[in-house]
Amino acid sequence: MEEARDHNVLSCLQRLEMGALGFHSRDPEELLKKDRLHKLKCRVLTLRIQRNQLKVEIQRIKEVKADLDEGISPDSTGEENGAKSHTLPLLMARRTQLKDTLRAHHLIGGYEVVEIDSGRRVCYSLSTAYEDTYLDTFHLELDLTRGVRIHRHDIPPSIPLKNLAQENLETDLPAFLHTLREHVSGLAIRLYQLRLIKEEVETVSVMETNPLCSLLVLMCKIPGEEETAILLSLRYEDPTKALPTCVTLESNDKSLPKEPKWREAKSQFLEVPPHKALLALRNQGQIL
Amino acid sequence: MIYCMENPTLGTWKAGHLTDAEDDATSQDLMCFKEQFKSHLAELTRNVSIKIKKHENETIWIRIAWGENFIKPNHLKPTYVVHDLQTPYVFICNLNSKNKPLLYQALVLATKHGSIKDAHLSGRNLHAVRDLLMGNYHQTFPTNHQRPLEERSPPPTHPNIENEHKEHAEKRQQVACEAFGEGKVPKLETATYTLETRFRGGGGIDTLVDGEKPFRTVVQFASTSLLESLHHCVSSGIADNPVSPLLSSITQKGRNYFVITDKADRCPDNTTQNSRAKV
Numbered sequence: 001m002e003e004a005r006d007h008n009v010l011s012c013l014q015r016l017e018m019g020a021l022g023f024h025s026r027d028p029e030e031l032l033k034k035d036r037l038h039k040l041k042c043r044v045l046t047l048r049i050q051r052n053q054l055k056v057e058i059q060r061i062k063e064v065k066a067d068l069d070e071g072i073s074p075d076s077t078g079e080e081n082g083a084k085s086h087t088l089p090l091l092m093a094r095r096t097q098l099k100d101t102l103r104a105h106h107l108i109g110g111y112e113v114v115e116i117d118s119g120r121r122v123c124y125s126l127s128t129a130y131e132d133t134y135l136d137t138f139h140l141e142l143d144l145t146r147g148v149r150i151h152r153h154d155i156p157p158s159i160p161l162k163n164l165a166q167e168n169l170e171t172d173l174p175a176f177l178h179t180l181r182e183h184v185s186g187l188a189i190r191l192y193q194l195r196l197i198k199e200e201v202e203t204v205s206v207m208e209t210n211p212l213c214s215l216l217v218l219m220c221k222i223p224g225e226e227e228t229a230i231l232l233s234l235r236y237e238d239p240t241k242a243l244p245t246c247v248t249l250e251s252n253d254k255s256l257p258k259e260p261k262w263r264e265a266k267s268q269f270l271e272v273p274p275h276k277a278l279l280a281l282r283n284q285g286q287i288l
Numbered sequence: 289m290i291y292c293m294e295n296p297t298l299g300t301w302k303a304g305h306l307t308d309a310e311d312d313a314t315s316q317d318l319m320c321f322k323e324q325f326k327s328h329l330a331e332l333t334r335n336v337s338i339k340i341k342k343h344e345n346e347t348i349w350i351r352i353a354w355g356e357n358f359i360k361p362n363h364l365k366p367t368y369v370v371h372d373l374q375t376p377y378v379f380i381c382n383l384n385s386k387n388k389p390l391l392y393q394a395l396v397l398a399t400k401h402g403s404i405k406d407a408h409l410s411g412r413n414l415h416a417v418r419d420l421l422m423g424n425y426h427q428t429f430p431t432n433h434q435r436p437l438e439e440r441s442p443p444p445t446h447p448n449i450e451n452e453h454k455e456h457a458e459k460r461q462q463v464a465c466e467a468f469g470e471g472k473v474p475k476l477e478t479a480t481y482t483l484e485t486r487f488r489g490g491g492g493i494d495t496l497v498d499g500e501k502p503f504r505t506v507v508q509f510a511s512t513s514l515l516e517s518l519h520h521c522v523s524s525g526i527a528d529n530p531v532s533p534l535l536s537s538i539t540q541k542g543r544n545y546f547v548i549t550d551k552a553d554r555c556p557d558n559t560t561q562n563s564r565a566k567v
Contacts, residue, residue, distance in 0.1 A: 116430045123430050139429035152540055154427045157375040208318070211346055212374045215317075 007044050012050050056088070064091035111164065111177060126181050128188035130242075135188040140180070148173065158212040182240035187213060189242040192273075196275040204278055204287070207231070215238065216274065220287040228253045230262075230287065234274060244269060297382045299368075301417050303409040303542075306376040306395070318342060321373060325350070325398035326444065332390045337361040347372050354387050367391065371399070373467025377421050378404065379414060408543040416474035421542045425473050428465035460529060464522035468539055469529040473515040478545045479532065481507045488548060503551065515539065 002259045106112040113127045122142050128135040148169055155161055164183070168176035190213035196230040197218070198206060208217040216234040229252045234244035247269045249257040256262060267284065281287045322340050329336060336353035343349050350369040355361035367387070370379040378395060392404050411417045419425050451457060482500040513519045518535055521527040527535070538544055 102520070112431075114391065114430050125429065125431065139427070141429065152427075152429075154423045157422050158372075209346070210318075210373055242313075 019139045035282060048204070061089040061092050061096075062283045065096055066088050068093055068097055089091060107271075111181065121151060124177065126184055130192050133192070135192055138184050155180075155184060156187070180241075186236075186238075186240040186242055190236065193242065193273050193275055197278060200275055201278045201282065203282075212239065216244070218274075218278075220278070222256075222287060223228070225284065228256065230256065232269070242273065243271070244274070300385075300410055300412055301370075301379050301381045301414045303407040303417055303421055304378040304380060304392075304395075304404050305407040306378065306399055306401040306404050315500075318348070318373065321348070321398055325394055327398045328348045329390065329394040331395060335359075335361060335364070352391070369395070370418070371395075372422075373399075375422065376401065377407070377418075379417060381414075408545040410544065411475075411476050411478075413475050415475055420474040420476065425469045427472045428462070428470050430462070430466065445567075457523075460525060461523045463529055463531060464519045467522060467536040468519040473513070473519070475512070476514040476538070476544055477510060477512070479509045479514055479538055480546070482545075483507065484547065484549050495505045514544075520524065
């Protein structure tokens with residue numbers, strides 16, 4: 001009977017009339033609904049107040065951070081609130097500043113640091129680049145529980161990581177990272193240059209190389225006579241540099257290396273990366 | 289020898305680690321190494337046939353056929369050695385214990401290192417053993433950016449289906465990738481743990497409890513691709529999270545043979561006599 005009453009058009013009209021005249025319905029469901037509506041309205045008000053308070057705090061922290069960025073020391077500003085309430089926004093502003101600096105360091109090609117295991121381990125990512133191309137990224141995980149030790153890494157075995165670590169790791173961490181980065185960078189750039197030689201200058205064949213890329217032997221053909229070829233040996237004594245330290249030229253035509261244009265070409269290889277030097281030689285017509 | 293180079297899964301390869309490098313060990317020349325190795329080995333034992341070949345500009349393959357004093361070198365059972373100059377690792381296949389010290393001596397002298405020791409890593413596939421030791425596979429490291437699950441596993445078939453425990457699954461995946469690598473991992477076949485620990489009791493076998501003597505057990509995990517199976521165990525939640533250091537040492541230290549004694553605190557409690565767990 002009640003259900004029939006509820007679904008009826010007349011019953012709807014009756015309820016609307018009661019509501020308009022201000023009569024409260026005795027239906028328990030409706031009472032519950034009104035109660036809940038009232039509670040939700042109160043909650044909305046409290047949340048709005050909280051939000052406004054947080055907005056004020058964030059504004060304060062932003063102001064302190066702006067001051068820090070400009071180099072103004074916050075101790076000089078006299079606050080009535082006292083030291084304690086001032087320290088928290090100061091610390092938070094300092095933390096945001098440090099995070100921004102770290103991010104900027106990572107973007108300009110430095111290393112990125114990630115803290116894992118709540119401070120017990122730290123992971124460094126060293127990125128390498130050449131001109132405007134990003135090359136490989138290498139990672140190093142350090143264990144900080146008892147002194148600084150290397151936990152895990154993906155640095156190629158041809159780089160003397162253990163020797164570098166013995167020198168610097170315990171005493172001077174930034175210096176260690178700096179030398180490691182130079183080694184790793186040098187290797188990545190040399191490998192990339194080798195790849196460029198293979199791709200861009202196909203007529204030159206790579207006779208010999210090694211995992212550390214400290215020796216490069218190239219064979220170039222001379223246009224014109226078929227028999228003559230030039231064997232270029234580039235030695236990279238310094239593992240951190242991407243330019244060779246010693247260039248030797250050999251050929252089955254004995255007089256060729258003594259010619260002045262080849263001597264000039266030899267000195268070119270000491271100053272310019274090998275793929276560019278080879279392309280220049282090819283454009284000049286000295287090699288095929 | 290070229291046949292062996294093309295099919296690197298013919299025998300079992302064992303890895304060796306060269307230590308105490310001298311200062312000019314990294315500037316080793318190929319020709320220099322060839323001559324030194326041949327001369328040293330010829331000095332140590334007569335009647336060997338040595339053939340050295342350079343493969344793909346970086347690795348050196350050496351094939352040695354051993355012979356006795358009056359017997360010709362046996363070319364049917366040669367020893368193969370693979371070495372990358374400027375790295376401290378050597379990979380040896382088919383070497384018998386009689387000739388082991390001779391070969392080690394020659395290698396140590398030719399590569400200008402102080403000594404050579406067993407790296408406790410062996411497998412059927414040379415490339416897998418090499419890649420594991422030299423870190424040539426895709427290792428994952430923790431970064432500030434947590435990668436979503438969709439990147440690593442295929443997305444669900446219907447867009448309305450959502451994974452309820454997405455964050456937990458992502459975390460497990462990240463831990464698994466950090467411990468065992470990602471994508472194509474080196475195909476190791478076995479991992480062997482020799483335990484010399486005391487039997488802790490439990491399981492109702494009271495007669496075996498003898499607190500004094502160590503209880504020798506060998507636990508071996510075997511699979512067609514061990515690292516992938518362990519990865520799956522961790523990412524699906526079957527294995528403990530964080531990964532037990534016993535399992536993660538396989539990739540971290542590059543070994544698959546471990547001897548565990550009581551002094552280390554990591555003794556598994558569920559050891560059973562000579563059990564083989566197939567994963």
